[in-house]
Amino acid sequence: MSARNNRASIRDALYEAPGPRTRRRMHVATAVSAVLVLMGIAAIVRQFYVTGQLAPRYWSFLTRPTTWAFLLQGFRGTVSVALVAGAIALVLGLLLMLGRMSSIRALSAACRGVIDFFRGVPSLLLIYFFFLVVPQYGIKLSSFWMITLPVALAASGVLAEVLRAGVNAVPAGQVEAARSIGMRPAQIMRTVILPQAVHFVIPSLISQLVVVVKDTTVAYVVSYPDLMQNARVLITNYDALVSMYLTVALVYILLNYAINKLSGIVARRMGVTIVR
Amino acid sequence: MTQHTEQDTPVIELRHVDKHFGDLHVLRDINLSVARGEVLVVIGPSGSGKSTMCRTINRLETIDSGEVLIEGVPLPEEGRELAAMRAELGMVFQSFNLFAHKTILENVTLGPIEVLGQDRASAEKTARELLARVGVAEQADKVPAQLSGGQQQRVAIARSLAMRPKAMMFDEPTSALDPEMINEVLDVMVELARGGMTMVVVTHEMGFARRVADRVVFMADGRIVEEGTPDEFFDHPKTDRAREFLDSIKGH
Amino acid sequence: MGLVELLSTYGQDYATALFTTWWMTAVSFAVVMVLSVGITVLRVCPLRPLRAVGDLYVQVFRNIPGVALLIIVVYALPNLRVVLDYRTCVIVTTVLMGSAFGSENFMSGINTIGVGQIEAARSIGLRFSQIMSRIVIPQALRSAVLPMTNLLIAVMLTTSLGSQVPLSPQELTGIVSYINTRATGGILAFLIAALGYVGTAAVIGLVGNRIDRKVRILR
Numbered sequence: 001m002s003a004r005n006n007r008a009s010i011r012d013a014l015y016e017a018p019g020p021r022t023r024r025r026m027h028v029a030t031a032v033s034a035v036l037v038l039m040g041i042a043a044i045v046r047q048f049y050v051t052g053q054l055a056p057r058y059w060s061f062l063t064r065p066t067t068w069a070f071l072l073q074g075f076r077g078t079v080s081v082a083l084v085a086g087a088i089a090l091v092l093g094l095l096l097m098l099g100r101m102s103s104i105r106a107l108s109a110a111c112r113g114v115i116d117f118f119r120g121v122p123s124l125l126l127i128y129f130f131f132l133v134v135p136q137y138g139i140k141l142s143s144f145w146m147i148t149l150p151v152a153l154a155a156s157g158v159l160a161e162v163l164r165a166g167v168n169a170v171p172a173g174q175v176e177a178a179r180s181i182g183m184r185p186a187q188i189m190r191t192v193i194l195p196q197a198v199h200f201v202i203p204s205l206i207s208q209l210v211v212v213v214k215d216t217t218v219a220y221v222v223s224y225p226d227l228m229q230n231a232r233v234l235i236t237n238y239d240a241l242v243s244m245y246l247t248v249a250l251v252y253i254l255l256n257y258a259i260n261k262l263s264g265i266v267a268r269r270m271g272v273t274i275v276r
Numbered sequence: 277m278t279q280h281t282e283q284d285t286p287v288i289e290l291r292h293v294d295k296h297f298g299d300l301h302v303l304r305d306i307n308l309s310v311a312r313g314e315v316l317v318v319i320g321p322s323g324s325g326k327s328t329m330c331r332t333i334n335r336l337e338t339i340d341s342g343e344v345l346i347e348g349v350p351l352p353e354e355g356r357e358l359a360a361m362r363a364e365l366g367m368v369f370q371s372f373n374l375f376a377h378k379t380i381l382e383n384v385t386l387g388p389i390e391v392l393g394q395d396r397a398s399a400e401k402t403a404r405e406l407l408a409r410v411g412v413a414e415q416a417d418k419v420p421a422q423l424s425g426g427q428q429q430r431v432a433i434a435r436s437l438a439m440r441p442k443a444m445m446f447d448e449p450t451s452a453l454d455p456e457m458i459n460e461v462l463d464v465m466v467e468l469a470r471g472g473m474t475m476v477v478v479t480h481e482m483g484f485a486r487r488v489a490d491r492v493v494f495m496a497d498g499r500i501v502e503e504g505t506p507d508e509f510f511d512h513p514k515t516d517r518a519r520e521f522l523d524s525i526k527g528h
Numbered sequence: 529m530g531l532v533e534l535l536s537t538y539g540q541d542y543a544t545a546l547f548t549t550w551w552m553t554a555v556s557f558a559v560v561m562v563l564s565v566g567i568t569v570l571r572v573c574p575l576r577p578l579r580a581v582g583d584l585y586v587q588v589f590r591n592i593p594g595v596a597l598l599i600i601v602v603y604a605l606p607n608l609r610v611v612l613d614y615r616t617c618v619i620v621t622t623v624l625m626g627s628a629f630g631s632e633n634f635m636s637g638i639n640t641i642g643v644g645q646i647e648a649a650r651s652i653g654l655r656f657s658q659i660m661s662r663i664v665i666p667q668a669l670r671s672a673v674l675p676m677t678n679l680l681i682a683v684m685l686t687t688s689l690g691s692q693v694p695l696s697p698q699e700l701t702g703i704v705s706y707i708n709t710r711a712t713g714g715i716l717a718f719l720i721a722a723l724g725y726v727g728t729a730a731v732i733g734l735v736g737n738r739i740d741r742k743v744r745i746l747r
Contacts, residue, residue, distance in 0.1 A: 009639075010638055010642070010646075011572040011579075011635075011638070013646055013647075014572060014638075014646060014656075014659075014660075014664065015574050016354065016358075016650070016656075017335075017338040018354065019353030019354030019355070019358070020354075021353075021354055021355065026575075029575055030575050030576060030577065033575040033577045033578050036577075037580075037581055040581075047608050048608065051607060051608050051609055053607060053608060116726065116729075116730065117722065119729070120681070120685075120725050120726035120728075120730065121685075121722045121725050122685040122686075122688035122701055122725065123685075124689070124692075124701050125688060125700075125701045125704060125718070125721060125722060125725065128691070128701065128718070129704075129715075129718045132704075132705060132708035132709065133708060133713070133717070133718050136712045136714055137714075137715075210591065213593070214593035215593075216593075217593035217594075217595040217596055218595050218692075228593075228595065241603055241604060241607060242604040242607045242608065245596070245599055245600050245603065245604050246600065246604065248596065249592055249593075249597070249600060252591065252596055253588055253591040253592050254591075255591075256592075257591050260591070334651055336650065336651065356655065359650075359653045359654065360653060361653075362650060362651055362653045363652060363653025364653075365651070366651075367647075369644060369647070369648060372644075373642075373644035373645050373647065373648035374645075375645055375649070375663055376641075376645065376667065376745050376746070376747055377663075377666055377667045387652035387653065387654070390654060390658055390662065391652060391653040391654060419745075419746050421745075421746030421747055432648075435648075436652070439652055439653065
């Protein structure tokens with residue numbers, strides 16, 4: 001029944017099917033650990049209680065539709081920055097990847113330099129570049145672009161590498177076959193390699209969206225009204241800091257969890273692995 | 277009461293063994309005994325439960341009911357006792373399962389050093405002898421990925437032999453091999469059989485079964501359907517199920 | 529401002545900032561490694577409640593944006609009577625996020641081993657502790673080298689969160705915003721800091737690759 005074993009996760013495979021003695025010990029240990037976990041949760045809840053953070057005035061604003069309308073507005077801001085930045089990063093990443101894989105040495109080296117640069121620099125530094133440095137040269141950007149462009153640049157380096165992994169996953173025999181029927185290199189790249197490469201990395205591209213979403217949260221630096229910025233505005237109105245930040249954090253966590261899940265499902269459907 | 281001598285206690289005995297995977301009844305009332313020095317070949321269509329049965333002998337698969345006895349002693353269910361019993365039974369897998377991060381020599385010496393408490397020098401000496409015996413002495417310092425499948429499987433056999441097992445189980449040892457490598461592994465197994473090793477071999481290699489087996493067991497749908505000497509079984513199968521199976525493989 | 533002027537005015541600040549970034553990275557990464565091991569132990573242990581805690585930890589901290597976590601640590605925790613100084617806040621944030629990814633790296637290291645080797649180890653009579661110490665942990669560690677190298681770089685980039693709180697001395701991203709709000713440092717002010725990050729990442733990558741080549745397990 002090797003098929004069954006292959007499907008079993010390795011963390012279960014580390015342990016044998018328990019014998020009677022082990023099973024008894026496991027029951028006890030599981031009960032003890034459950035109690036410990038519950039005590040941990042209780043301690044946290046208690047800390048909220050004794051500091052007065054469970055008071056209704058800190059949480060009641062969550063029942064107001066206006067709160068959610070305002071947060072939803074911010075959420076839309078987050079989504080539009082993430083999607084536009086993601087799209088720009090995809091195009092840019094594709095160009096950088098093509099450049100990096102080009103047979104022209106200088107171009108390849110330059111693109112590699114750019115990729116390594118964007119991968120090796122914190123996105124916050126890029127944001128400060130667009131926020132503080134770009135205006136010094138007389139270029140006026142709206143707050144949307146001041147957050148979207150740096151996020152896109154930061155992601156483009158990673159996407160270029162993801163796409164390159166996809167290209168490398170296309171079997172070499174296909175290139176030879178295409179060449180043998182007289183196709184030119186650019187043609188082969190466009191019609192044979194790229195479609196397959198993109199297919200291989202679709203789940204990875206989806207999971208990279210998580211990084212983009214995370215990067216958008218510094219939009220408050222440039223005062224762009226995203227979810228986080230709107231939450232900060234609400235906090236000044238309601239004096240409900242802990243509950244507000246925890247709520248917003250939860251929204252981000254669920255959003256990114258959903259993106260990761262989607263990526264995993266797509267990967268399984270398409271039978272490909274996720275490159276990070 | 278009959279006095280059992282050490283000689284006639286079966287090395288491996290399964291009594292009324294049953295096992296389910298969920299709704300699937302994979303082993304149905306399996307009764308089997310393997311005598312010292314006997315070579316038992318288990319054949320049957322895929323999904324017949326033959327691999328599962330083989331794996332119950334050292335409890336890589338648990339059983340729902342029945343008994344597994346090793347030299348008349350019930351197979352321990354857990355802990356040190358189970359580990360000690362496993363150390364006395366060799367197991368060779370379809371996919372070799374060599375330790376990827378260790379050299380060939382280390383693969384063979386790990387058990388003797390860790391389990392049997394041998395010192396490194398003597399473990400290595402024995403290991404080199406065993407590797408020479410299975411014909412991969414020159415590969416001792418390589419890692420598994422640098423060897424062909426046939427070589428890896430021979431190392432896996434040497435790894436089992438290093439524990440000086442009372443019996444060895446082979447779970448489809450040649451099924452993952454390219455055709456040209458099958459014989460190099462089978463040759464080693466034939467040598468072992470000639471040397472008097474007690475063996476349970478799950479295989480599709482009918483030639484090997486005919487040549488080496490003392491007894492053939494035919495399994496289908498989780499049951500032992502038929503057993504007998506190779507000549508009886510291959511030339512005069514008693515059941516329709518066995519006849520069908522033999523016809524289906526003769527087709528190729 | 530030209531390069532010479534920039535460096536003569538702020539050279540010392542840049543150097544201090546780079547060292548601060550390195551120091552925060554090193555401290556964070558050391559704690560990340562320890563915590564990653566701990567979280568991974570929880571996640572592979574046979575007790576369901578502890579597994580659930582480990583899995584939840586990873587899902588929370590790999591999905592939360594760094595800034596959101598930092599803000600919670602800096603502004604929300606004091607309301608729960610957990611008060612940390614700013615630098616500790618940044619390190620705690622970096623460590624929480626980093627250890628979630630670190631545990632993922634260890635988990636995938638364990639996953640590459642395969643059930644077969646564990647069954648083989650069991651078959652030659654190795655006990656659980658021996659299987660862990662001789663087969664599972666060595667392989668998981670060796671195949672985690674490259675992902676952990678990338679994690680070290682990610683940890684360094686995460687310490688740039690320090691620019692969001694008052695730090696003294698500042699780290700490398702904070703110094704850029706400091707200089708640019710006081711003077712028009714232009715693109716140079718930004719590039720010097722960027723070079724510090726990219727250069728460090730390149731060195732980390734180089735060393736990581738070299739170690740990986742030495743310990744990589746052929747499969």
